[in-house]
Amino acid sequence: MAAKVNARTITDDELFFGHKACAGCGGSLAVRAALKVLGPRAICALPAGCMSAVGFNFPQLCFANNAIITPFAATAAVLSGIEAGLRAQGKKPEDCTVVGFAGDGGTADIGLQALSGAIDRNDDILYICYDNEAYMNTGIQKSSLTPFGAKTTTTPAGKNAHGCLTQKKSLFEIVAAHGIPYAATASIGYLPDFMGKVQKAASIRGAKYLHVIAPCPTGWGCGVDETVEIAKEVVDCGLWYLAEYEGPQVSGVPGGKFTLNRDPKEFTSVAAYLRRQGRFRALSDEEVASVEQGRDEKWRYLRSL
Amino acid sequence: MIEVLWHGRGGQGAFTAARLLGAAASIADGSYALAFPSFGPERRGAPMRAFTKVSDAPIGDRSAIDCADYVIYLDDTLLDAAGEAWARELKPGGRVLVNSVKAYADERIVAIDANGLSTEVLGRAIPNTVFLGVLSVLCESVSEEHVVEAIRQYMPAKLHAKNELIVAEARQRVLARVAQGGREAAVAEAKEGAASAQGSEGPEGSEEPEAFGTPGAPDTPGAPNTSGIPANVSRETSRAAGEGGQAGVSAPEAHDVVRACEHIPVLRSRFAVPPSLDPAEYARTTCYPAGHLVAKNAGWRNERPVINAEACTGCLQCYLYCPDGTIYKTASAAARDEDSRNAHGAFAPVAVDYDFCKGCGVCVRACRFGAIRMVPESEANA
Numbered sequence: 001m002a003a004k005v006n007a008r009t010i011t012d013d014e015l016f017f018g019h020k021a022c023a024g025c026g027g028s029l030a031v032r033a034a035l036k037v038l039g040p041r042a043i044c045a046l047p048a049g050c051m052s053a054v055g056f057n058f059p060q061l062c063f064a065n066n067a068i069i070t071p072f073a074a075t076a077a078v079l080s081g082i083e084a085g086l087r088a089q090g091k092k093p094e095d096c097t098v099v100g101f102a103g104d105g106g107t108a109d110i111g112l113q114a115l116s117g118a119i120d121r122n123d124d125i126l127y128i129c130y131d132n133e134a135y136m137n138t139g140i141q142k143s144s145l146t147p148f149g150a151k152t153t154t155t156p157a158g159k160n161a162h163g164c165l166t167q168k169k170s171l172f173e174i175v176a177a178h179g180i181p182y183a184a185t186a187s188i189g190y191l192p193d194f195m196g197k198v199q200k201a202a203s204i205r206g207a208k209y210l211h212v213i214a215p216c217p218t219g220w221g222c223g224v225d226e227t228v229e230i231a232k233e234v235v236d237c238g239l240w241y242l243a244e245y246e247g248p249q250v251s252g253v254p255g256g257k258f259t260l261n262r263d264p265k266e267f268t269s270v271a272a273y274l275r276r277q278g279r280f281r282a283l284s285d286e287e288v289a290s291v292e293q294g295r296d297e298k299w300r301y302l303r304s305l
Numbered sequence: 306m307i308e309v310l311w312h313g314r315g316g317q318g319a320f321t322a323a324r325l326l327g328a329a330a331s332i333a334d335g336s337y338a339l340a341f342p343s344f345g346p347e348r349r350g351a352p353m354r355a356f357t358k359v360s361d362a363p364i365g366d367r368s369a370i371d372c373a374d375y376v377i378y379l380d381d382t383l384l385d386a387a388g389e390a391w392a393r394e395l396k397p398g399g400r401v402l403v404n405s406v407k408a409y410a411d412e413r414i415v416a417i418d419a420n421g422l423s424t425e426v427l428g429r430a431i432p433n434t435v436f437l438g439v440l441s442v443l444c445e446s447v448s449e450e451h452v453v454e455a456i457r458q459y460m461p462a463k464l465h466a467k468n469e470l471i472v473a474e475a476r477q478r479v480l481a482r483v484a485q486g487g488r489e490a491a492v493a494e495a496k497e498g499a500a501s502a503q504g505s506e507g508p509e510g511s512e513e514p515e516a517f518g519t520p521g522a523p524d525t526p527g528a529p530n531t532s533g534i535p536a537n538v539s540r541e542t543s544r545a546a547g548e549g550g551q552a553g554v555s556a557p558e559a560h561d562v563v564r565a566c567e568h569i570p571v572l573r574s575r576f577a578v579p580p581s582l583d584p585a586e587y588a589r590t591t592c593y594p595a596g597h598l599v600a601k602n603a604g605w606r607n608e609r610p611v612i613n614a615e616a617c618t619g620c621l622q623c624y625l626y627c628p629d630g631t632i633y634k635t636a637s638a639a640a641r642d643e644d645s646r647n648a649h650g651a652f653a654p655v656a657v658d659y660d661f662c663k664g665c666g667v668c669v670r671a672c673r674f675g676a677i678r679m680v681p682e683s684e685a686n687a
Contacts, residue, residue, distance in 0.1 A: 007621035014630035017661065018598045021628065022348035023605065024665035029628040054348070061597045191625055217665075218349055225666030228626050 005195050010036050019062040021054040024224030026214030026231060027130040028054065029188045031101050034128055034210075037198040040065055042097040043086075045079050047111060048072040049103035050137045050216075051130065075100045075111045076118035079125040097126050097202045104131040104145035108171050119178040119207045126201050126208045129171070132216035140219045144169040147239070148294070149287055150279045152219075157282030167294070172211050176245040179256060181206040184244040187213040189232030193242055193261060204250060213240050221278015230276070238267040238295045241302060258305040270295060307446060308370045310394060311355040313379035315348060318433030321460075322379075323355035325437055328455035330359040330447050339364045350605055350663070352383055359446050374399045375440065379419070379432050381405035382607070382682060402439060404432045422478070426471050434468045438475025442483070449476060602629075606664030608679040612653045616676035619654030623668035623677060631662040 003009065015035035021028040027050050035042060044067035046052035052069045055062045070078040079100045086092035102111055107129040118125060134152045135141040142152045147168045151157040155164040175183045182204045186194035194212055201208035215231050217224045234240045242261040251257035270292040274280040283291075309326060313319030320342035327340035337360050344353035356370045376394045378384040384391060384403050391401055395413060403409070404419040417439055419432035434456070441449045449472065456468050610623075624632045635652045653676075657668075669677045 007625040012634060014633075017630050018600070018602060019629070020348065020351060020602070023350060023628075023663035024667055025348075025628050029626065032628065032630050033625075060600045064597060188626075223666075225670050227628065227665070228667050229670055 005037050005199055006192055010195070011039065013040065013064065015040060015064040016055065016062055017064070018060055019051075019054045020057045020060075021050060022216075022218050022224070024217045024227045025050070025054075026188050026216060026227045027051055027103070027132055027136075029191075029227070030128070030130040030194070030212045030214045031055075033188070033191055033195050034099065034101070034198045035063075035065060037195050038065075038097045038099060038126075038202055039095060041093060041095050042099050043067070043082055045070050045075060045082060045098070045100045047075045047100075047102050047106040048137065049101075049106050050132075051101050051103070053137050070100075072106060073110045074114055075102045075106060076114040076125065076127055079127065080118050080121065080123040083124050098124070099126040099128060101128050101130060103135070103137070103143075104129060104133060105135040105141075105143035107131075108144045108169050115175070115209070116178065119175065119180045119209070122181070122206045124205050124207070126198075126210070128198075128210045128212060130212050130214040132214050132219060133168070134216075134219050136216045136219045142166075145171065148291060149274070149283045151221075151282060152279070162282040162284065162287060163279065172209075172243065172245070175209045175211075176256065176258070178207075179247050180209055180245070181247040181250045182245070183209040183211075185211045185213075185240070185242055187231045187235050187240055187242065188215070189213075189228055189230070189235060190242060190262075197244070206247075206249070219279065221281070222276060226276070230273075233268060233273050235262065236264065236268040237270050237273040238264065238299055239270065239273065239291070241299075243302070260302060260305075263303070267295070306358055306360040306364065307375075307444065308373040308396075309357040309359070309375045309377065309440070310370045310373035311357070311377045311379065312383045313353060313355070313433070314383070315344065315351050315353050317379045318431055319353060319377075319379055320355040322377075322433035322436055323357045325434070325452070325455045325459055326357045326440060326447065327359065328459055329437070329441075329451040330357070332451040332454055333448075336361055336446065337363050339367065341367075343369055352386075352605075372396050372399075375444065376401045377436050378403040378405075379436075381407060381416075384414075400443070402436060402443075404435070417475070417479070419475075422474060423471060426467050426474065434471045435475045438472035439479050441472065442476050442479045449473075601660040602663065606662060606682055608664045608666070608681055609659060609662060609685050610657055610664070610666065610668050610677045611680045611685070612655060612657065613676045613678070614653035616674050617653040617655065618674055618676070620673070621655065622671040622673065624655050626667055626671040628665065628667060629661055629663055631658040632656070632668060633658060 013036070014032065016028065016032045019028055031051050035044070042065050044063060044065050046055065046067065047070045055067070056069060068078070068082075079098050083092070083098045086096065086098070107115060107127075115127060118127070131145050133143070133150060134146045135143055140152045141154045142150075142164055144166070145168050146152060146155065146164045146166075148166065149163045151163040155161070157163045172183060172185050182201050184197040184201070186197055188194065194210075197210055201210060213231055213234055215222070215227045215234075217227055220230070222230055235242060244259045244261060245256055246253075246259070247256045248254055271288050274283060274288055274291065307330075309323070311319040311323050320340075323340040323342065327338035330336060331338035339358040340356065342353065342355040344351070354369070358364050358366075358370070371394065373394060374396050376391065376399065378401065381403050384401070384405070392413075395401065399413070401414040403414060403416050405416040406418050406421065407416055409416055417435065419435035420430040422435050423429065423431045437447075437452045437456075438449075441447045441452045452472055453469050456472070457465055460468060612623075621634070624634060632655050635654060635656050664679070664682075666679050669679055
């Protein structure tokens with residue numbers, strides 16, 4: 001494997017540039033960083049979602065790579081098709097990663113069966129879910145990755161309910177349960193960690209899945225300059241975790257190997273994280289305490305793996 | 306047909322105003338209006354357009370307006386960014402109405418401090434309904450009564466009183482300027498066109514007029530982006546374009562609403578020339594150069610990050626975390642930013658591509674050395 005990428009060694013080329021995302025967009029940072037690692041020969045597929053909407057903005061095309069838009073549910077299926085097509089034509093060089101960028105809704109709700117199918121076939125693809133915790137492209141509707149208490153247009157905060165009533169789906173564990181060669185979680189607040197995982201994923205043959213938290217200032221109700229800080233804070237306060245799963249075929253461990261990349265001795269305040277975002281404004285102190293309790297339970301489980 | 310083209314930023318209420326204007330203009334019997342917005346997948350803060358068409362006959366042409374009787378800029382940075390392109394959007398005798406405290410040398414541009422007025426009434430700068438009041442004075446086919454009626458029909462009840470107040474106040478200010486301007490114009494004429502310095506003293510106060518080139522630039526097919534589109538945007542070419550974009554300053558010149566009022570377009574659809582059906586001509590209206598990076602993201606910021614070369618250590622955190630990739634290493638880039646020179650003449654290790662920076666400020670927070678600060682665009686351009 002090549003030397004680990006960092007700000008100094010990474011290419012100066014910008015492969016996702018001139019896009020029309022909101023100022024301070026976390027998702028666009030995830031795509032930009034991933035493509036800088038994967039290089040110009042990567043081939044991208046994007047379903048409906050912010051990154052396809054802001055990246056292919058006639059007359060402006062913002063991907064320097066080959067990139068296409070897929071049907072909403074079909075990201076992973078299209079990735080499989082691209083990869084098979086390249087192989088069939090004998091046009092797939094070693095450094096060509098077939099990579100998908102789908103949002104949380106396009107991954108955890110709408111595209112889940114296609115993703116599961118591609119992992120089952122173990123096609124040589126990299127699937128990156130940029131998770132901004134709601135359907136932001138259509139104006140902030142709840143997805144199954146929206147966390148408890150977050151206000152969206154379909155989970156409004158009112159007298160009886162203070163936002164989203166369900167818990168965030170554990171998609172990383174669902175993917176890992178397939179026995180996928182490589183899966184990892186990341187955050188754009190810890191970009192070197194994310195870029196390292198993209199690089200590692202690209203070096204592994206077979207299906208790979210990355211789940212990167214990418215805050216959305218518009219949907220989360222925070223300042224446009226706070227994106228990266230909040231993405232860091234969600235990890236520091238323990239409501240997100242940086243982990244890797246290496247399947248049996250990669251790790252040699254029966255059932256696969258789980259690694260917690262960051263295990264803070266002490267978490268920062270959950271309340272502080274929630275209270276700085278407009279979407280959690282309606283939460284009561286008891287509800288904030290229950291979120292904190294849920295975090296502690298989750299970490300007891302993570303540390304037992 | 307009277308056509309009104311609204312330029313605003315996502316969130317400024319351009320479409321709301323376009324719709325209210327259409328509603329107001331269509332209340333009278335036998336009058337028709339059409340209003341629609343045009344925005345792509347661009348997001349909050351991005352430049353967008355809205356259109357109002359008013360006619361005394363049903364309106365069949367539902368396409369966007371390229372050339373209008375009134376072109377309204379809810380944000381003066383959009384007019385500044387348009388360079389000379391604004392003139393191509395005007396029909397002969399048409400007027401630009403801009404939300405600004407600046408004075409403009411070209412008499413076709415009328416500045417109105419809509420932010421100031423709406424802040425007085427609403428406590429927030431929401432400039433859109435100010436222009437309804439202005440248009441109700443300038444445009445024959447829109448009456449104050451109908452504008453108020455439209456506000457009552459289309460806005461939530463709690464917004465009625467304040468917006469009606471804004472409309473009334475805007476009317477008063479424009480009418481006051483008409484009266485004042487009329488007197489001054491008469492005086493000026495009596496002095497056989499002797500330059501009258503007081504003439505430029507609008508009620509909003511005035512500064513140095515903005516530099517605008519003369520109209521009549523070569524005709525190009527109507528491109529969606531009004532900032533001149535270079536064939537291909539590289540860091541070098543875009544920088545050169547940015548520097549050469551402003552034309553020479555013309556002498557300050559008295560201009561007032563009266564002159565605008567002399568040319569009020571009225572309903573004239575009966576005399577309108579039918580649109581050309583020549584296929585070649587039609588094709589030019591729909592064909593754009595497209596591809597990887599054919600346009601800049603001009604006009605997204607109110608503030609820009611400025612790098613202090615003395616304090617910058619070259620840690621590259623800003624470069625790493627910029628969501629738009631607009632911070633680049635100067636050591637490896639062919640073009641260097643003159644602004645980033647430090648006192649010893651050395652360059653900062655990084656510079657900002659202002660043609661694409663959206664001014665989010667992530668870099669300021671990523672910098673642990675306090676080497677980047679946000680500067681208001683108005684200050685940076687001064």
